[in-house]
Amino acid sequence: MLSSARKRLTAGVLALATAATAAVVVTPAPQAQAAGVVENVWSAAMHRSVPVKIIDGGAGKSKPTLYLLDGLRAPKHNSGWLIETNVDQFMVGKGTNVAIPFGGGGSFYTNWERRDPKLGLNKWETFLTRELPAYMKKNHGSDNRRNGVAGLSMSGTAALNLASRHPNFYKAVASYSGYPTVTMPGFGQGIQASVMEMGGNPVNMWGVWPAGEWAANDPFLTAGNLAGHRVYVSSGTGVGSKYDSSLTPGSPNFNATKFAQMVPLEVAASTSSQLYIARLATVPGVRLTTHISPDGAHWWDYWQARFKESWASTFRPAFF
Numbered sequence: 303m304l305s306s307a308r309k310r311l312t313a314g315v316l317a318l319a320t321a322a323t324a325a326v327v328v329t330p331a332p333q334a335q336a337a338g339v340v341e342n343v344w345s346a347a348m349h350r351s352v353p354v355k356i357i358d359g360g361a362g363k364s365k366p367t368l369y370l371l372d373g374l375r376a377p378k379h380n381s382g383w384l385i386e387t388n389v390d391q392f393m394v395g396k397g398t399n400v401a402i403p404f405g406g407g408g409s410f411y412t413n414w415e416r417r418d419p420k421l422g423l424n425k426w427e428t429f430l431t432r433e434l435p436a437y438m439k440k441n442h443g444s445d446n447r448r449n450g451v452a453g454l455s456m457s458g459t460a461a462l463n464l465a466s467r468h469p470n471f472y473k474a475v476a477s478y479s480g481y482p483t484v485t486m487p488g489f490g491q492g493i494q495a496s497v498m499e500m501g502g503n504p505v506n507m508w509g510v511w512p513a514g515e516w517a518a519n520d521p522f523l524t525a526g527n528l529a530g531h532r533v534y535v536s537s538g539t540g541v542g543s544k545y546d547s548s549l550t551p552g553s554p555n556f557n558a559t560k561f562a563q564m565v566p567l568e569v570a571a572s573t574s575s576q577l578y579i580a581r582l583a584t585v586p587g588v589r590l591t592t593h594i595s596p597d598g599a600h601w602w603d604y605w606q607a608r609f610k611e612s613w614a615s616t617f618r619p620a621f622f
Contacts, residue, residue, distance in 0.1 A: 337390040338400070343437045347413075347425035354434065355384060357393050357400040358442050366448035366621035367399040367438050369430060371457035374496055376407040382454075386602035389609050396613075398621060399442050401434060408500025410493070411453070411460035412519055415509055420501035426460075431468050448621045452476035452534075452612065454605045455571070456496060459484065462521035462533075462578070469527045474620035476534035476612040478605045479571040479598075482578040484520035485512045489574055522581055530587040532620045534612040537575040538598010540568035545603040567600040591615040 338357035345352050359365040370389070372381045381402045383389055393400045406426055414424040430451070438444035449472050453461035458480020465475035483489045490511045494504040508515040517523055542550035548557040549565060572594060582588050593611060598604050 336384050337394050338402075340404075341437075341441075343403075343429075343434055345425070345429045345433050347428040347433060348423050350423075352429060352434075353379060353404040355381060355390065355402040355404070356438075356442060357390055357402075359397050359399040360395070363443040364445040365397065365399050365443050366450070367401060367435070367442075367444040367446075368393070368617055369434070369449070369451045370400060370402045371411055371430075371451065371453035371460055372402075372404075372406060373454050374408060374456040374500065376405055376457075378405045378407075380404060382602060387606035387609070389606060392610060392613075396618075398617075399438060399444050401438060403430070403434065406457075408456075408497050408502045410463075410497070410507065410519075411457055412463065412507065414507045415515065416506045418502045418506040420503075421497075421506075424507075427464065427467070430464060431471055435471075446471075448473055450474040450476070450617045450620060452478070452609065452617075453480065454478040454602075455480060455567070455600065458482070458571075459493075459521065462535075463519050463524075465531065465533075466521050466524035466527045467519075469531065472531070474532040474534075474616050475528070476609070476616055477536070477575070478608045478612075479537045479568060479575070479600055480535075481571060481574045482521035482535075483574045484522065485516050486522070486574075486577075489570075490516065492570065522578055525578070525581045526585050528582070528588055529585050530589075532589045532591075532616045533582060534591045534593075534608075534616040535575050535579055535582075536593040536595075536604075536608040536612070537572040538568050538595045538600075538604055539572050540565040540598060540600070542597045543599040543601075543603075544597055546599060546601070549599050550597075564599045564601060568598050571600065572598075589616075 338355050342351040343354050409424045411426040413427040417423045439446050451461045458477035462477050462482045465472040497504040547553045548555045
């Protein structure tokens with residue numbers, strides 16, 4: 303058992319470190335008529351306005367707010383959540399404000415130690431925990447008491463990090479295919495590789511791994527802060543996909559290139575997520591929901607399904 307676990311961890315670590323640079327080539331799904339309105343929210347910390355798609359929770363004051371973060375390649379003027387899923391439509395009528403900030407590609411939605419020549423001035427933690435909540439309270443009746451944050455892949459890591467660093471602000475958090483073992487050898491290198499893939503210098507983010515601010519931004523190390531919180535963690539194993547047969551070995555239309563691009567990342571996410579789940583099991587009072595599927599690729603069809611599941615199991619009970 304121990305030998306098998308070590309082999310699995312090694313495989314996952316190597317996959318994250320090497321596959322983070324792979325460019326996933328997938329035809330985007332058609333975008334449905336989107337719900338909500340894009341509003342430009344000024345960030346004094348980042349010296350610029352940030353476009354945010356906001357689905358208002360409806361008439362009245364004192365509403366909960368769910369902050370939904372994008373992945374590594376987050377576009378500046380849209381979000382994968384809007385391009386690839388229907389979660390904006392799903393959240394209409396739920397009595398909850400949803401804020402989907404655009405941009406943040408390669409940033410891990412954190413406060414960087416210094417400005418980056420390529421990725422610019424990143425103070426996302428300040429924006430997401432202070433500036434955007436103030437805007438949501440003033441303009442959309444957020445109570446700034448019932449807050450949740452969710453993300454996938456890069457932002458799954460970020461969501462858990464934000465919730466652990468600000469446990470008095472967030473009541474619930476969800477990670478879909480995230481990498482919450484930030485400082486572990488292999489995973490740390492994978493995170494650095496991801497930042498570099500987007501043109502950034504990871505030293506500008508948290509300093510030189512594993513020193514600097516790496517430990518302070520590791521959800522695995524700060525998991526104890528989530529005592530009493532609702533937490534949702536999911537991933538696939540990376541072995542085949544019920545949504546896309548081209549990722550299933552042995553299928554008549556199996557695509558080896560696509561498999562190599564999308565599956566290793568999910569295998570590494572599964573390893574990291576399950577290590578984190580075991581860590582949370584030692585934290586008293588955590589109300590944990592997990593979904594580690596026996597299949598799964600690193601892609602939006604799974605994240606859309608897991609988001610809806612986490613709404614029912616984690617966010618709605620935390621808010622109402």
